[in-house]
Amino acid sequence: MLVSTKWLEEYVNTQGLPPAELGEKITRAGIEVDAVIDRSEGLANLVVGYVTECVKHPEADKLSICQVGVGGGEIDQIICGAPNIAQGQSVIVARPGAKLPGGMKIKKAKLRGEVSNGMICSLQELGIETKLVPKSYAEGIYVLPEKAEPGTDVLSYLDLDDTVLELGLTPNRADAMSMLGVAYEVGAILEEDVSLPEIVYAEAAERAESMLSLEVDAPEANPLYVAKVVRNVKVKESPLWLQQRLMAAGVRPHNNVVDVTNYILMEYGQPLHAFDYDSLGSGNITVRHAKEGEKITTLDDTERTLSAHQLVITNGTDPVALAGVMGGANSEVSEDTTTVVIESAYFASDSIRRTSKDHNLRSDASSRYEKGVDPNRVIPAAERAAQLLAELADGEVLGGSLVFDQLDKKERIVKVSPDFINSRLGMKIRLEDMLDILSRLKFNTEAANNQLIIEVPTRRQDIQIEEDVVEEIARLYGYDEIPATLPRTDATPGGLSPYQAKRRIARHFLEGAGLLQATTYSLTSEAAATQFALEPTETTRLLMPMSEERSILRQSLLPHLLESLSYNTARRTDSVALYETGSVFLKGQDELLDEQEHLAIVMTGLWVDHSWQGEKKVVDFFVAKGIVEGLAAKLGLELSFERGEMDGLHPGRTAFILLDGKRIGVIGALHPSEQKKRDLKETIAVELNLATLLTRETEALVYIQVSRYPTISRDVALVLSNIVEAQTIEGVIRNAGGKLLKDVRVFDLYEGDRMEEGKKSLAFSLTYFDPEKTLTDDEVNAAHEKIIKALTESGAELR
Amino acid sequence: MEARLQELKNEALEKIQAAQTVKELTDVRVAYLGKKGPITDVLKGMGKLPAEERPKMGALVNEVRAEVTESLEARMVLLEEQAINEKLQSETIDISLPGRPAKTGNPHPLTRVVEEIEDLFLSMGYEIAEGPEVEKDYYNFEALNLPKGHPARDMQDSFYITEDILLRTHTSPVQARTMETKGGEPIKIICPGKVYRRDNDDATHSHQFTQIEGLVVGEDIRMSDLKGTLSIFAKKMFGDDREIRLRPSFFPFTEPSVEMDISCFKCGGSGCNVCKKTGWIEILGAGMVHPNVLEMAGYDSKRLTGFAFGMGPERIAMLKYGIEDIRHFYTNDVRFLTQFQRTEL
The missing domain is CATH 3.30.930.10 (Bira Bifunctional Protein; Domain 2)
Structure with missing residues (x-):
């Protein structure tokens, strides 16, 4: 909502406050002033000019040489390039020395050999947006609607010596979508009264009913409809003051009839519509629901197909307006219009909201109806329109109005006790201060039996319950006056849940291991949604995505995380290691999705790089595996790994991660073709179900006494078929090892040229230990022999 | 015999002073004081001496032995110190070279x-x-x-x-x-x-x-x-x-x-x-x-x-x-x- 402070002054005394200060007061009381716009900014030394002569420039087709009276009997020659310049016009002249927005300074100049003492201006050159400039002047200079005294200062003549406050209205404050509403708000803040426009006009002897009949077939959607008939109107340009007020309010002037309806929309917040009586095609207005499939062409020249729940205004047979949203092209007021039907109505907000949404059509009218208009302004607005059409369009207002009225216009009563107000606020506001605030708001209030009985004006539809009154009192008393205390509840322990605590531990572990935490989007494309998914399900698509790239909920974190890797490597950061924790979204039993918190890790480039010491290690499967194992150990869990395959991963370098024999994750090198597609070098990816990991119960931590006895090591080197996995051999060793075997560790792997084809050498270091005593060589040898035997039986050769 | 001892002593003391490294000095120790060294040989030869000369000769051997040992140890301390200094010298690093970065990530x-x-x-x-x-x-x-x-x-x-x-x-x-x-x-x-x-x-x-x-x-x-x-x-x-x-x-x-x-x-x-x-x-x-x-x-x-x-x-x-x-x-x-x-x- 754009509020001209000059216009506002008509309804309420703003005590001469500078606009910025007024804006600050309004903001602090609850309606945020987003901007304070000085309409005269950058403008100086502009005067009214009168074109006494206008001839074509001999040297230039598009230029005219004008003689312009600029006041004090002075006549200056000005060259003008506008197509609509003509003799006898009053125009805006920027004389040499004048300033225009954007820092432009006007100087005397010569154009094709002719002297030009300044410039004749368009409204755009004065800083007014093209979309607000009347269409007839959009391509040229602005011609003042009335003859004005040459030399008059343009800023005051055009009401540009004005400041506009741009209000950022919250949806509850529909009352402030009008100048009068803002006047009431400012009046309450400044403790000033509001003066309403005085409505006086003469009525013809002939009654409106003689020309028009009214029928409302949808009283729930349209409980109040008022129509007035104005005859003999002269459709023309509006007077300057009206055009300027509309432009200040962000509305483009059209003609006096349309401008009057828009003016009252801005003044009262009540949408009006003007029909051309003669093109209605009947002397009847019927409000009804549309027939399914019925068509109307609205004022924006769009043909719209209607549905049965949408409300239309008809001429008894055909629709002539989409009620409360936009008029029909067939009954539009034109220059030839002589008789106008003014509609002022109350349409139910849900009906308008639905229609407006169906047609994706928002208008100044619909946005007000959607939020609810003041039932008590419908009739005055119609009267005000009749008055202005009589004044500005020489119209003859027929007697009376056609009225259908089933609308409840009573004020709502809200009862609240002063104690309630103070206990909600934690304050001690005195009763008389409360009463004072309510009277400033123009809420009739009666105080009796420790209760305030408040009659809420219908313009304030947002005040419904006690708490609403609490807010009104508090905001005008001043939020700064509220003391700062703390809740007096019982002390609560608070704290993280075990899951939340473990998630933090996991995060800290991963960061300690050298991974950067990343965050990516949950929405992705159809193709990426299930790639790398551990348990892919049917995908979940948005009804109205913004783009295909962000249309489906992800089932794996890896695709986006890998994108982040490519993003970095494309920017010459070759070594990157990221992790992310976040939800994946699977179709489940429930109507909601099965959201699982996952952890993903990606890494590419060097894991270790200390070049001057010759240390360099490229990331590989085992770096990632080590991190996963370390994380599990930190959480007190033991994972196992089983060779597996997954699309997009290297078939020989992929393993599923198992917890209690159940698959909970995957770890693998990216498939070379996938790497190529993503423009990545060797890249390792991990994804696992973090929720499973974090919810798994673990055993209590029990201390094991540190032994006084030493451990004894024995190494064993084996030659094996190279398809035999280390963990199989480790299993053989552990099985045969008995209770003296404490630890088994691979310490060497050789698969080089010196090995027989298809063979590899694997060496283990075994640790023996007895917590009760020092082991003897014989005991160790016996245990070791058993292991060797088992190994040979399993097909391994001793080296 | 006594002259032989004196000779050995002088020879040993000379070699001790001539030794430039711990190893050389250790060789000197082995050569003169070891079980197969000449001083031990002298001791072994004492059996041939008349009984009354033996204590005097024994004392003399011990005296020579002590003198050589003392000289050797003094020289050893010196050489070891010298060796350590050389080692430290050779082990000096450029402390301005960058450290090996500790692997560390951080939260978003x-x-x-x-x-x-x-x-x-x-x-x-x-x-x-x-x-x-x-x-x-x-x-x-x-x-x-x-x-x-x-x-x-x-x-x-x-x-x-x-x-x-x-x-x-x-x-x-x-x-x-x-x-x-x-x-x-x-x-x-x-x-x-x-x-x-x-x-x-x-x-x-x-x-x-x-x-x-x-x-x-x-x-x-x-x-x-x-x-x-x-x-x-x-x-x-x-x-x-x-x-x-x-x-x-x-x-x-x-x-x-x-x-x-x-x-x-x-x-x-x-x-x-x-x-x-x-x-x-x-x-x-x-x-x-x-x-x-x-x-x-x-x-x-x-x-x-x-x-x-x-x-x-x-x-x-x-x-x-x-x-x-x-x-x-x-x-x-x-x-x-x-x-x-x-x-x-």
Whole structure:
């Protein structure tokens, strides 16, 4: 909502406050002033000019040489390039020395050999947006609607010596979508009264009913409809003051009839519509629901197909307006219009909201109806329109109005006790201060039996319950006056849940291991949604995505995380290691999705790089595996790994991660073709179900006494078929090892040229230990022999 | 024999002095004092001497032996010291060369902000409540006093999956769910999480972002309690000398509703580009829980009242660190992420 402070002054005394200060007061009381716009900014030394002569420039087709009276009997020659310049016009002249927005300074100049003492201006050159400039002047200079005294200062003549406050209205404050509403708000803040426009006009002897009949077939959607008939109107340009007020309010002037309806929309917040009586095609207005499939062409020249729940205004047979949203092209007021039907109505907000949404059509009218208009302004607005059409369009207002009225216009009563107000606020506001605030708001209030009985004006539809009154009192008393205390509840322990605590531990572990935490989007494309998914399900698509790239909920974190890797490597950061924790979204039993918190890790480039010491290690499967194992150990869990395959991963370098024999994750090198597609070098990816990991119960931590006895090591080197996995051999060793075997560790792997084809050498270091005593060589040898035997039986050769 | 001993002694002392390394000296020791050395030979030869000469000769051998040993040891100390010095000399490194970097990652800046806020409220006895990102329209809107067709739904253009299921537009549904499960009991929670709105991504808008909200419900919770709580939050997050101011606002789920500004942490309130010359920075929205919200969750709004507040960690991080584009939080540029390594305490 754009509020001209000059216009506002008509309804309420703003005590001469500078606009910025007024804006600050309004903001602090609850309606945020987003901007304070000085309409005269950058403008100086502009005067009214009168074109006494206008001839074509001999040297230039598009230029005219004008003689312009600029006041004090002075006549200056000005060259003008506008197509609509003509003799006898009053125009805006920027004389040499004048300033225009954007820092432009006007100087005397010569154009094709002719002297030009300044410039004749368009409204755009004065800083007014093209979309607000009347269409007839959009391509040229602005011609003042009335003859004005040459030399008059343009800023005051055009009401540009004005400041506009741009209000950022919250949806509850529909009352402030009008100048009068803002006047009431400012009046309450400044403790000033509001003066309403005085409505006086003469009525013809002939009654409106003689020309028009009214029928409302949808009283729930349209409980109040008022129509007035104005005859003999002269459709023309509006007077300057009206055009300027509309432009200040962000509305483009059209003609006096349309401008009057828009003016009252801005003044009262009540949408009006003007029909051309003669093109209605009947002397009847019927409000009804549309027939399914019925068509109307609205004022924006769009043909719209209607549905049965949408409300239309008809001429008894055909629709002539989409009620409360936009008029029909067939009954539009034109220059030839002589008789106008003014509609002022109350349409139910849900009906308008639905229609407006169906047609994706928002208008100044619909946005007000959607939020609810003041039932008590419908009739005055119609009267005000009749008055202005009589004044500005020489119209003859027929007697009376056609009225259908089933609308409840009573004020709502809200009862609240002063104690309630103070206990909600934690304050001690005195009763008389409360009463004072309510009277400033123009809420009739009666105080009796420790209760305030408040009659809420219908313009304030947002005040419904006690708490609403609490807010009104508090905001005008001043939020700064509220003391700062703390809740007096019982002390609560608070704290993280075990899951939340473990998630933090996991995060800290991963960061300690050298991974950067990343965050990516949950929405992705159809193709990426299930790639790398551990348990892919049917995908979940948005009804109205913004783009295909962000249309489906992800089932794996890896695709986006890998994108982040490519993003970095494309920017010459070759070594990157990221992790992310976040939800994946699977179709489940429930109507909601099965959201699982996952952890993903990606890494590419060097894991270790200390070049001057010759240390360099490229990331590989085992770096990632080590991190996963370390994380599990930190959480007190033991994972196992089983060779597996997954699309997009290297078939020989992929393993599923198992917890209690159940698959909970995957770890693998990216498939070379996938790497190529993503423009990545060797890249390792991990994804696992973090929720499973974090919810798994673990055993209590029990201390094991540190032994006084030493451990004894024995190494064993084996030659094996190279398809035999280390963990199989480790299993053989552990099985045969008995209770003296404490630890088994691979310490060497050789698969080089010196090995027989298809063979590899694997060496283990075994640790023996007895917590009760020092082991003897014989005991160790016996245990070791058993292991060797088992190994040979399993097909391994001793080296 | 005596002359032979003297000769040996002189020879040994000479060689001791001539030895330049520990090894050479050790060789001298072995050569003269070892079991097969000449002095030992002399001792062995004593058997041939007359018995009366033996003690004198024995004493003399021991004397020579002691003298040689002493000289040798003195020389050894010297040579060892010399050797150590040489070794140290040769082992000197260029300490200005770069160290081997310790492998270290760090949290995402949003996690950093969220965790800081979480920790503050945890210390005041709050719990952390979490909920689904794909949410029922009921919890996201209706239970929060936003019935179907409510004008404020315009403010939150949402990603619907079906008519009744959507990506949550705020973390408030977690509050509604918590109230429902607590069955009328007092509550002190904060709810961090990801939320989604139908916005085109640009420097200041993101279709996915994070939110952190707080909710306190109990007997006689007052608006002054909200102000006091937020004041502590502002000082902890943005510095002890921060002031707060509340401005009336509107949210369907609170009444009264407020927006909270803090005095600008950059200029202290005198006006700068961070606070757009106003001296104040808008940080969060808050209010007293709307009685409809309490009633819908089964709370007696006459007996229990509450306050709620909500803020955007992206905005806080952007303000705090001067980040110019919200998209940085989601592109994971390493040059961005690694800047949030160090502590600020």
